[in-house]
Amino acid sequence: xxxxxxxxVTISRDVVARxxxxxGAKNCISNPSDLRTYECDGxxxxxxxxxxxxxxxxxxxxxxxxxxxWENGLALVxxxxxxxxxxxxxxxxxxxxxxxxxxxxxxxxxxxxGFLRVQPGVANLDVSKHLGPAGTYYAPDPSSQxxxxxxxxxxxxxxxAHCLKYGFTSNHVLGARVVLADGTVVDLGGPALDSxxxxxxxxxxxxxxxLGIVTEVVLRMLRKPQxxxxxxxxxxxTDEAGNAxxxxxxxxxxxxAIEMMDGLAMRAAVxxxxxxxxxxxxxxxxxxxxxxxxxxxTSRHSVELxxxxxxxxxxxxxxxxxxxxxxxGRKSAFAAVGRIxxxxxxxxxxxxxxxxxxxxxxxxxxxxxxGLRVANVFHAGDGNLHPLVLxxxxxxxxxxxxEELGGAILRLCLRLGGSITGEHxxxxxxxxxxxxxxxEADLETMQxxxxxxxxxxxxxxxxxxxxxxxxxxxxxxxxxxxxxxxxEATRG
Amino acid sequence: MNATAPAAVRAGASAxxxxxxxxxxxxxxxxxxxxxxxxxxxARASASxxxxxxxxxxGLGRPPRRLDAVLRTEHLTRIVEHAPSDQIIVVExxxxxxxxxxxxxxxxxxxxLDPPLPERRTIGGLLATNGFGPLRTRYGSLRDLIxxxxxxxxxxxxxxxxxxxxxxxxxxDLPKMMVGSLGTLGxxxxxxxxxxxxxxxxxxxxxxxxTARGVRELASAMRGAQLEPAAVAxxxxxxxxxxxxxxxxxPAGVAEQRDRLRQLVGQPPGSDCDVLSEAExxxxxxxxxxxxxxxxxxxxxxxxxxxLDALAEGPLAKLMDxxxxxxxxxxxxxxxxxxxxxxxxxxxVAQAVESVRGxxxxxxxxxxxxxxxxxxxxxxxxxxxxxxxxALMRELKDRxxxxxxxxxGRFVGGI
Numbered sequence: 001x002x003x004x005x006x007x008x009v010t011i012s013r014d015v016v017a018r019x020x021x022x023x024g025a026k027n028c029i030s031n032p033s034d035l036r037t038y039e040c041d042g043x044x045x046x047x048x049x050x051x052x053x054x055x056x057x058x059x060x061x062x063x064x065x066x067x068x069x070w071e072n073g074l075a076l077v078x079x080x081x082x083x084x085x086x087x088x089x090x091x092x093x094x095x096x097x098x099x100x101x102x103x104x105x106x107x108x109x110x111x112x113x114g115f116l117r118v119q120p121g122v123a124n125l126d127v128s129k130h131l132g133p134a135g136t137y138y139a140p141d142p143s144s145q146x147x148x149x150x151x152x153x154x155x156x157x158x159x160x161a162h163c164l165k166y167g168f169t170s171n172h173v174l175g176a177r178v179v180l181a182d183g184t185v186v187d188l189g190g191p192a193l194d195s196x197x198x199x200x201x202x203x204x205x206x207x208x209x210x211l212g213i214v215t216e217v218v219l220r221m222l223r224k225p226q227x228x229x230x231x232x233x234x235x236x237x238t239d240e241a242g243n244a245x246x247x248x249x250x251x252x253x254x255x256x257a258i259e260m261m262d263g264l265a266m267r268a269a270v271x272x273x274x275x276x277x278x279x280x281x282x283x284x285x286x287x288x289x290x291x292x293x294x295x296x297x298t299s300r301h302s303v304e305l306x307x308x309x310x311x312x313x314x315x316x317x318x319x320x321x322x323x324x325x326x327x328x329g330r331k332s333a334f335a336a337v338g339r340i341x342x343x344x345x346x347x348x349x350x351x352x353x354x355x356x357x358x359x360x361x362x363x364x365x366x367x368x369x370x371g372l373r374v375a376n377v378f379h380a381g382d383g384n385l386h387p388l389v390l391x392x393x394x395x396x397x398x399x400x401x402x403e404e405l406g407g408a409i410l411r412l413c414l415r416l417g418g419s420i421t422g423e424h425x426x427x428x429x430x431x432x433x434x435x436x437x438x439x440e441a442d443l444e445t446m447q448x449x450x451x452x453x454x455x456x457x458x459x460x461x462x463x464x465x466x467x468x469x470x471x472x473x474x475x476x477x478x479x480x481x482x483x484x485x486x487x488e489a490t491r492g
Numbered sequence: 493m494n495a496t497a498p499a500a501v502r503a504g505a506s507a508x509x510x511x512x513x514x515x516x517x518x519x520x521x522x523x524x525x526x527x528x529x530x531x532x533x534x535a536r537a538s539a540s541x542x543x544x545x546x547x548x549x550x551g552l553g554r555p556p557r558r559l560d561a562v563l564r565t566e567h568l569t570r571i572v573e574h575a576p577s578d579q580i581i582v583v584e585x586x587x588x589x590x591x592x593x594x595x596x597x598x599x600x601x602x603x604x605l606d607p608p609l610p611e612r613r614t615i616g617g618l619l620a621t622n623g624f625g626p627l628r629t630r631y632g633s634l635r636d637l638i639x640x641x642x643x644x645x646x647x648x649x650x651x652x653x654x655x656x657x658x659x660x661x662x663x664x665d666l667p668k669m670m671v672g673s674l675g676t677l678g679x680x681x682x683x684x685x686x687x688x689x690x691x692x693x694x695x696x697x698x699x700x701x702x703t704a705r706g707v708r709e710l711a712s713a714m715r716g717a718q719l720e721p722a723a724v725a726x727x728x729x730x731x732x733x734x735x736x737x738x739x740x741x742x743p744a745g746v747a748e749q750r751d752r753l754r755q756l757v758g759q760p761p762g763s764d765c766d767v768l769s770e771a772e773x774x775x776x777x778x779x780x781x782x783x784x785x786x787x788x789x790x791x792x793x794x795x796x797x798x799x800l801d802a803l804a805e806g807p808l809a810k811l812m813d814x815x816x817x818x819x820x821x822x823x824x825x826x827x828x829x830x831x832x833x834x835x836x837x838x839x840x841v842a843q844a845v846e847s848v849r850g851x852x853x854x855x856x857x858x859x860x861x862x863x864x865x866x867x868x869x870x871x872x873x874x875x876x877x878x879x880x881x882x883a884l885m886r887e888l889k890d891r892x893x894x895x896x897x898x899x900x901g902r903f904v905g906g907i
Binding site for chain 2: 171186198224250
């Protein structure tokens, strides 16, 4: 839990006035009660008051804001819709939060060449809605897609349910216009493929706001598949559900999405949305998509395999409405646990898919020992587990126990060769675990990449990396800078 | 001090030259640890190093400014880990693509990557040059298949990024950073890939004698009809293209798409949209591979798919006129193509290359020379103008190889 006790650092009145002149007074937020709105993102347990919040409307305004911050030694924290779950948009004391939500235009749509150019504040789902009439869509679909922005998706390399087949944001971003920490504007990549040189776009996506502020994004659009078939299957426990997933994947089917929920997660969804689900040990919700005959075969075959693995019941939606309701039930799961528990922590670990049954048993053991309940939602196709650790903050010690349980689950993921984050990002939340997933040399190498873009570490400092080096450092054992020893400067 | 046994080393011979520059020494480490020890030793000596895998793509880029040593990956051929039920494999960079495919094929899987010369091309070399084949139509390139990488830096330190699971956003994307980096940022030591199931069935059709415009329209029509071919490649035969289209998957789905494509093309059976037999299909994809490896000049073009007609009729026609026995392999859904042939006149070819580059510049397209005779290299830079983000690329290189000792001068903009 991190609520900053550092004294609020105030930005000088002069700088505030100049920022206000750049973006317009109503787009420059400096009074404390309004700043509170920006003190956290979707990770509400971590709160830090920013120094200032600005909402620019164009690349030129972003450049001007960034340059002013640069001249005055101010840190910058970019922000989209603020739905992030790892504290990626958590302010640092004295920072300028640059919120990109006013930049929400779709600038160019090129159907023939299969790309579009959008501003970072466009909501993820709005992209697909815009493309719908042309029979195309934008594939990455995080559950928060009706609200989360493309700029945020780019920063976090957001995923969603369809990653196994369709990949993540990074596989669908062709290029971006970014503003670097000193105000330089650089165009990375572009709609034509394989631009000579390094894949800077690939490095930028998922860099959690630390390499630049994106002001335009070139996205790949896909042709909608001819057909989608969905089924919902219930199981006595997660063991049978896990076996069903394994045999479906082993048969050569590549599902578009395959989601597992355990009994507790399902009960929460029922309580919150009234969806008509029975009280069972586990369920699978699966989509296959593609050409019609292919999909009819793979869906039929997958249903057979689910039954063979011990499905209690298989439901096939009779129309698009019923299908949408099934998915709504799944997508509501996180928020739904709020109905059955005063508080919860969402984790985002990844495990090798074949270990799911083992992992869930161990999570059950760990949660029993901690005296807490854990509801599990699992992107079964790609191994991304979302344990929802339920607790009551009013009970002394429960919050801490919940955090520790979350950490133990992450360590379990690492022990099995997985990852500490499949889609939410490291942000502020999981900085401490980076050293368990990566060696010093790994992290130092990544830091060198950061130094190439932002040698002064003005952009989103304090995120992701546990012990950032000053960028002028020579490689070798870490040696504190004299100004750190004297207390004048702090790391991050 | 590293207690690893020293890697085998010998003096450089003429066969070891990279674009005419001979190294003094050639190392062939047997393990990744030995490779790291070599790089550490070369770092102490401030020596420059180049990397060689299968040696089939060394014509890419400019000659190295310096080349004290070459490190060959020929003994780094292990499969470190293969988890079929998780559909991932971790391999050392010196393994050939064919060996990798055989190993995973035994479990009904494949790496969805099909560049020419799989028996000779190594995973590391493919990564360094961003090699690909027609399957890119459906499965994307190496950046879409790679999920982890371990590298050895210029200073001999080993580092990794990504992981062993498909879903992973922890840390910066070092795997993508290494794709296409031509050994200038480090030695690729191991690579982790996500695998796909081998398709149960496939069929290849050929739509014959199309103009460039006809090729583009066919690709558009397939997209409009929601057909999902695994591979589409147009091969120039004389003045017209034969478009090879392959569907893969479960038999019912493959048959249905085959029939829908023939309806779409609107031709009765036996005319110019043929369903090929297995042997005929093999032959056409082999022809594709042969054309992809033609030379002695070979240029890779990238362009917006809709620009194909104008490109083909204009500056590209000029380039093809300047080549004897010209060939053109085109991936119309991707906006990528390869032109090859024998330059009739080096200066004329260079001029034609510049004119193609000029026409592509506005839309971010590019032309890169994969292979070129020396006299053409005198007149035409293999990479073309550095992109707008070059200053950042320069910074990245300087941070990872501060002394500029890895493949110096070979890359874009002289990096």
